[in-house]
Structures are given as structure tokens and as C-alpha cells.
Amino acid sequence: MTATAMRHDARSPENLGALADQIAGFLAEGRTRTAAAALGGLAAPDWAEIIENIAAPLRIDALSLLAEHDQAEVLGHLRADVQDDLARAMAHDHLARLMSAMSHDERADLWKRLSPELRDALSPAMARAEREDMRRLSAYPEDTAGAVMTSDYATIRPDMLVGEALESLRVQARDAETIYTAYVVDARHRLLGVVSLRDLLVTPDAGRIERLMQAAPVACHATDDREDAARLIARYDLIALPVLDEAGRLVGIVTADDAMDVAEAEATEDFYKGSTIQPIEDSLAHSTLATLYRARIFWLVLLVFGNIFSGAGIAAFEDVIAAHMTLLFFLPLLIASGGNAGAQSATLTVRALATGDVRQSDFARLLLRELVVALGLGLTMAAAVSLIGWWRGGAEIALVVALAMVLIVLMGAVIGLALPFVLSRLGRDPATASGPLVTSIADVLGVLTYFGIAMILLDLG
Amino acid sequence: MTATAMRHDARSPENLGALADQIAGFLAEGRTRTAAAALGGLAAPDWAEIIENIAAPLRIDALSLLAEHDQAEVLGHLRADVQDDLARAMAHDHLARLMSAMSHDERADLWKRLSPELRDALSPAMARAEREDMRRLSAYPEDTAGAVMTSDYATIRPDMLVGEALESLRVQARDAETIYTAYVVDARHRLLGVVSLRDLLVTPDAGRIERLMQAAPVACHATDDREDAARLIARYDLIALPVLDEAGRLVGIVTADDAMDVAEAEATEDFYKGSTIQPIEDSLAHSTLATLYRARIFWLVLLVFGNIFSGAGIAAFEDVIAAHMTLLFFLPLLIASGGNAGAQSATLTVRALATGDVRQSDFARLLLRELVVALGLGLTMAAAVSLIGWWRGGAEIALVVALAMVLIVLMGAVIGLALPFVLSRLGRDPATASGPLVTSIADVLGVLTYFGIAMILLDLG
Numbered sequence: 038m039t040a041t042a043m044r045h046d047a048r049s050p051e052n053l054g055a056l057a058d059q060i061a062g063f064l065a066e067g068r069t070r071t072a073a074a075a076l077g078g079l080a081a082p083d084w085a086e087i088i089e090n091i092a093a094p095l096r097i098d099a100l101s102l103l104a105e106h107d108q109a110e111v112l113g114h115l116r117a118d119v120q121d122d123l124a125r126a127m128a129h130d131h132l133a134r135l136m137s138a139m140s141h142d143e144r145a146d147l148w149k150r151l152s153p154e155l156r157d158a159l160s161p162a163m164a165r166a167e168r169e170d171m172r173r174l175s176a177y178p179e180d181t182a183g184a185v186m187t188s189d190y191a192t193i194r195p196d197m198l199v200g201e202a203l204e205s206l207r208v209q210a211r212d213a214e215t216i217y218t219a220y221v222v223d224a225r226h227r228l229l230g231v232v233s234l235r236d237l238l239v240t241p242d243a244g245r246i247e248r249l250m251q252a253a254p255v256a257c258h259a260t261d262d263r264e265d266a267a268r269l270i271a272r273y274d275l276i277a278l279p280v281l282d283e284a285g286r287l288v289g290i291v292t293a294d295d296a297m298d299v300a301e302a303e304a305t306e307d308f309y310k311g312s313t314i315q316p317i318e319d320s321l322a323h324s325t326l327a328t329l330y331r332a333r334i335f336w337l338v339l340l341v342f343g344n345i346f347s348g349a350g351i352a353a354f355e356d357v358i359a360a361h362m363t364l365l366f367f368l369p370l371l372i373a374s375g376g377n378a379g380a381q382s383a384t385l386t387v388r389a390l391a392t393g394d395v396r397q398s399d400f401a402r403l404l405l406r407e408l409v410v411a412l413g414l415g416l417t418m419a420a421a422v423s424l425i426g427w428w429r430g431g432a433e434i435a436l437v438v439a440l441a442m443v444l445i446v447l448m449g450a451v452i453g454l455a456l457p458f459v460l461s462r463l464g465r466d467p468a469t470a471s472g473p474l475v476t477s478i479a480d481v482l483g484v485l486t487y488f489g490i491a492m493i494l495l496d497l498g
Numbered sequence: 499m500t501a502t503a504m505r506h507d508a509r510s511p512e513n514l515g516a517l518a519d520q521i522a523g524f525l526a527e528g529r530t531r532t533a534a535a536a537l538g539g540l541a542a543p544d545w546a547e548i549i550e551n552i553a554a555p556l557r558i559d560a561l562s563l564l565a566e567h568d569q570a571e572v573l574g575h576l577r578a579d580v581q582d583d584l585a586r587a588m589a590h591d592h593l594a595r596l597m598s599a600m601s602h603d604e605r606a607d608l609w610k611r612l613s614p615e616l617r618d619a620l621s622p623a624m625a626r627a628e629r630e631d632m633r634r635l636s637a638y639p640e641d642t643a644g645a646v647m648t649s650d651y652a653t654i655r656p657d658m659l660v661g662e663a664l665e666s667l668r669v670q671a672r673d674a675e676t677i678y679t680a681y682v683v684d685a686r687h688r689l690l691g692v693v694s695l696r697d698l699l700v701t702p703d704a705g706r707i708e709r710l711m712q713a714a715p716v717a718c719h720a721t722d723d724r725e726d727a728a729r730l731i732a733r734y735d736l737i738a739l740p741v742l743d744e745a746g747r748l749v750g751i752v753t754a755d756d757a758m759d760v761a762e763a764e765a766t767e768d769f770y771k772g773s774t775i776q777p778i779e780d781s782l783a784h785s786t787l788a789t790l791y792r793a794r795i796f797w798l799v800l801l802v803f804g805n806i807f808s809g810a811g812i813a814a815f816e817d818v819i820a821a822h823m824t825l826l827f828f829l830p831l832l833i834a835s836g837g838n839a840g841a842q843s844a845t846l847t848v849r850a851l852a853t854g855d856v857r858q859s860d861f862a863r864l865l866l867r868e869l870v871v872a873l874g875l876g877l878t879m880a881a882a883v884s885l886i887g888w889w890r891g892g893a894e895i896a897l898v899v900a901l902a903m904v905l906i907v908l909m910g911a912v913i914g915l916a917l918p919f920v921l922s923r924l925g926r927d928p929a930t931a932s933g934p935l936v937t938s939i940a941d942v943l944g945v946l947t948y949f950g951i952a953m954i955l956l957d958l959g
Binding site for chain 1: 511539541543664667668671672677678695696699700714716731732733734735737754755757758759761762765766768769770772773774775781782783787790791794795797798799801802803805806808809810812813816819820823824826827828829830831833834835837838839841842844845846847848849850853854855856857860864867870871874875878879882883886907933934937938941945
């Protein structure tokens, strides 16, 4: 079974859902042959989705429709909570065989989540090298390259001839995650270079690897951020990135498909931060309600207290407001505009810093550009709002709201631009400069600016 | 030159910037040999970055330090505006040779942007097949799989033996984007199946391709959304995805590294939409100020008018407010809370829809979950705000603000959840349900709810 077994039209979520119901029906009636036939030719990710859609008691039966090697592949594609359930329900020797056949990174993740009792029960049935490999891979802190790398890569020696290297890769092909990049290591497993299978194929068999290999290849350290590893893979269009330990020894590879998953997870995290949601481990659909509550409540309450300052600002101008109640009409519009302009510039800046499009050293130039753009935005919005001002309160009110609009938009935009840079300089994640945070700061300044201008122009004027 | 020539520590942006300055100095003094030596062993993306960092007049000199085949590769990695400048400045026969050697997708993108005059001038120097290939590739609408695919893939015939297929791939290796997946096509170029190079290597030479290949592989159509193509590559861990025309003929492939770029571009677009910024073609650092202004002004002005409703809401309650000016203190805090809770649920929903984590059919279940979570959030925030209410205005005010808080948070959360679903059902992009839009709607409802409750409890009570 590979990932390329059916035309994708047949694999829509709805079809897979319907298929899952059908399979569950067959299994409940004990018609395993019919169930297996209905699933023929499906790719592992689709199998995994079907098993996730089947009621928990029938899942082992569904998985058992497959040959063991394929079971291992499907197990690796399952959601973590489904994997855990299956692992607890499965016979120990069965689970041990599947884990021996799984991708090294996927089995290490599973191993990490197993209870100590289950680990002890499995240990006798697994080879010592496998247990050590799992322990090593699961030892790296989350969000590091080490935590997403896998150890089933293909290595060759620098003194091999091309023909020997090809033969060696043929032998390693069964177990290695990829053989399209071969890693050249010395006797102490230090990474000397890489060779692509493409180069091996077009080079005469008698060539020597050390002359063909790319020396000093792009690599990262196991303790590097997984996001940086993914970025290197994207930048250099790599199939896999070698991961080194402190001594320059090869300890694993991060594959391009894992890098895509990392990039998606990091983007999701940044989306969440941009709306003051703390990272959640699982998907939205499968998180518990308590998890969702905890991920959201902290900033919401913090911002409640932050917004007290805006309230205090308004309270400070109660006399001005009481004398010109029309001013209240424009309050939501003005403070929202500052927040909106600020959210825009915060998003532009956070994203540009995250993708490497701009750097800390670009701050001054970007600030200048932002001032020009924000002035343009503010003037346009002031024109719009002054018309409404004229209609509701005459020339003086129009002047106050137009002036306030320009200043408020400028301030919002500058805060939105500057905050991510400040956070980044302080060693914090720039993405924390979320829309709501920028909006709250812009709100306070907006209230003070608006009523301040009103007081000067309306009362003293 | 390949992508694996230098340890990445040496490739930090700062180092590349310094190197660019050094090279520019050498070139200005005519010391081309020294410049070439300083750049030895650099990967194409790093070369591209250095050339972008060099003043425009020296860029052709810098590029010319390389062999022509490498120039073509570096040209493909350059930013669009730098490519365009170089193309205009270069001798026609030089440019034609480079374009013949470029990746097919990259040269089609460049071709598309060339002026009609330049295209006419280049045509005689390029093969007819190349011109047709460029025209074909550049004909697909933006954001489709056809617009990101490339036509330099490797094909084999179903009646080949494994040994013959390997020999054929060896020959195609020079020009094909990848040979790690070979596409099996019939005489009319319809896609019959795919074979991985890994499978070819471990199968005896006398096996026949049609028996080895995976029939009916995962594929997409040229007119499919590029985002869907990227998602298939991520889901099935593909090296490349075959792209078919209406008749099932193979017209191109989308490679995994292009899929990573697509995923990043789509995430950026969604970030922008989430803050009411319209998509911009270039990077933030290289967009013109007019582009940035245009991308931002539309929604800002629209939201100004949207916020008039909040102002009108306040104006409608002027009597209540005049009688209880303390109420104003809590106004920013309450309406911001509704907007913040709404922005959170909008972000969770938009992202979950974008990654395929939830679907249209999950709406009812998610709404129920959101109501429970939002009730929890609202009660917590009400507890916080009622303390402040008590302190500022006594028990009655505390009751009003607490009650308003619960309702406002609930409404904001429901709008944030529902709006993306509604937009998606209407065939619009759910990401348009941005924080600022949700906030504006929540603001109006917040004003009405708050002062409505106050009127009932304070004046009639």
C-alpha cells in the first residue's frame, strides 16, 4: 500500500465518512472479507481517517483487515488520542511488532505517550536498539528539530564507489524514510557530506563518493527550533535536512513532509496568538472544552483590566462629554479605526518577521514607510468622517473628529508596527503583538486624543 | 552548484548582507576573480539573495561570475522585480539561453511578465517547443494548480521493463525537476500510474512497469485551486503531484517545494484577510506605498461607516447615559470584550476550516461547544467586571455590567463562530470573517445590549 492508490475524487471527506459507516456495519456483522474488499487500494492517510471515524470498539478489527506492515503505516497516521486508545487495547506482542515496523519518529512520539506500565510490558518484545532509539528520539524538548526528526535515514561511506553506494541504498531502501538523499558519514558518524540519488544514477559506477558528495551541506542542530529547520528545507528545496549533535555527528533527518506539517502548525500557532489564544495541542474539533476555555480566558480577563484605562479616560472627560453629547456618537467609530489600522500594521509586521521578509534592522525604514501610508489612510478616513461630523454636529465637530481620526490612525499604525519589533528585541515572540492587544492600547490613546482635542477646540476655543 | 554547499551557520542574513557588500566592492573595482573566489561553493538561494542585495547596475556582473547553467538556476530564485530588471538589461541571446535552461515553471512566470516587445525579440533565439511550453504554462489563471505546476517531469511507458525505465530516467535526469517519481503515460499522454524510483531500484530489472506501477494515483486538475493541490501533497506525503487536463492527460506536476511556498503564501493571505488587508503580490518590504495603501483603505473606510451604527446606538441612549454617566466608564471594556471573544472564535473557526480540521457539517456541534465555552468565559469576565462595577457604582451598576458582559461575550463568540460558516456556505472565503469585522458587529450589539439592560434595570427598576 502506498500513498497513491486511488483517484482523489473518490477520497472526499464525505465519501470517506460514508465508507467508514459502511465498514463499521460490515464489521459489526462479522463480515470481515466484505469489509476488506470495500477498502481495497486505499492509501494510508485515508485508512487512518476511516478508522478515526469508526466507533472505538471496532477500530482494532478495522486495523486488523490490513497486513501488519500496512497496519504500522496506518497507525502512524492516526490522531494521537486514537493511537493511544488502540495501543492500550491491543495485545502487547501485536503492538510491539507494529512499533518495530513504524517510522522511527512516529513510534518515538507514541512511545513517549505510553504509560510506564505499558512501556515495561512492551520492552521484552522489542529489540534493545529499538528501545534506545525511541528513548533518544523522544528525549528532545518540544518545538526543537530533534523532536520532529527521524532516525531511519540512509548512510554511505566516503570511500565507497558509486556502484557500491547504489547497492547499499538498495539494501537500506526497505527501512529508510528516504533514499533520495544519502548521508556520507565517517567512522564516528560525523556528517561529511550528502549525495543525491539522482547524482549517483548519472555518475559512472566506478566514481568515488568523497569526490561526488557535496561537502559541508546545509544542516541544523538537534536543539535548533523546528521552525528554523522547516525554513531551511523550504529555502533550499531539500528532500530532508540532516540534524547534528554538538559533536557534528548525524543523529537524524527532518523530512520535507514533516517540515510542511511543522510550517502548518507554526502558522496555526501564530494565527491563535494574533487573536490572544494560547497554543492548543489538539485540533479544535477534538480539544476538550476545558482546554479551549484555558487557552482563551487569560488574555480576555487581562484585556478587561487593560480596558479600564479607556474607561478611566472617558471618566476624566465626563464634563466635556456632558456638554457635547454628540461627541459620543463618534467614539466607537474613532477608537475602532485606530484599532483596525493598528491590527493591520501589526499583522503585516508579525507575518513579515515570521517569514523572514523583514528583519530587526529594517525597523527605521519600515516605520518611515508606515508613517506615510498611515497618513494617507488617516486623511482618507478623516475625509469620510468629517462629512458625517458636519451632518451631525456642524463645522466644529467635523474638525474635531477629522483631526482626531488622523492622529488616532497614525498612533494605531505606529503601535502596530513597533510592538512586534519591541517584543522580538526583548526575545519574546512578535506574534504576541495581537490585534486585540494593539486595539486595547490604541483605544486608550484614542479616547485621550479625541476628548483632548475636543476639550481644546470646543471649550477653550 | 546545488543547494547543499555550505554550513548554514555561515548563511545568516547578516553574513550574506556583508558578503554582498564585499562582492559589490570587488566588482566596482573590476576584481571579478576575487569576487568569484569569495562566492565559491554558495547555494543558488544564497547567490540570489546576494544579487538582490547588490546595487542594480552591478547585478549582471555578479550573475556573470557563474557558469550559464548556474546563472539560470539563480535567476529562478530571484525576486520577480529583480528578475524583470535583469531581463530588460541583458543581451537578448544571453537571456534566451538562460531561459532555455531555467526550470519550466520559473521561466513561464518570467515570460508572462516580459513586455510583448521583449518576447518578440527573444522568440527567434528560443526553440518553438519552449515557446509553446511557456505559453501553455502561463495561460492558467492565478491561484490554480496549473499556474504553479511545471512541465519538466519524467515519464516512462507502461510496457517498459524496470531496467529500461531506469535507463530512461538516467537520460531524463538532466532536465527533469524530479526523477524520484516517474509518471507512466500511454501514447496519448494520459496518466496511467506512477512509480517511485525507490521501487524501481529494489525490483529486478526484468519486471514490467505496468505491473509495478500504482494505478490511478492521487492527482489534481490544472484548474483546481493551488491550495487544494498543496493540501494533497501534504496529506499523502508526495514528492510531486501530477496535474491532469480535462481528458486525463498529464500536463504538469506540482512539486513538494512549490507546495510549501503555496502553503506559506496562502497562510499569509489568510493572516492579511484576518486583519482586513487585501492580498498584496510582493513582500511587505518591497511593495510600493501605493500598493500598501490600496490593500488597506477599503475595509478601513467600510468599517468607519459600519461603526456609525454603534454611534447611533449610543445616541439612542443619550438620556440613559446622561442620567448615569458612570455607565460610560464600562463602555470600552464591555464592547472590547465582545470583540475580543468574537475575534478568538472567528480565528479558531477560520483556521480549522482552512486546514480541513472541521467542515460545514460540524457547525451544530461546534456551536454547542462554543456556547458552553463562551458561557464559561463570560461568567469569569463578569465576575471580574462586577468587582469593578461595585467599586465604581454600587450593586446596581455591578449587576448591569455583569449581565451585559455575559450576554456580550456570548454574542461575540457566536458571531465569530457563525460568520465563517455563513461565508463559506455562500461560496465566499471564510477568512473574510476577520477580527475587525466581527468586532464591529459585536460593537453594535454590545452597545444596544449594555444600555438596553441599563435602561431596564436602572430606570424602570
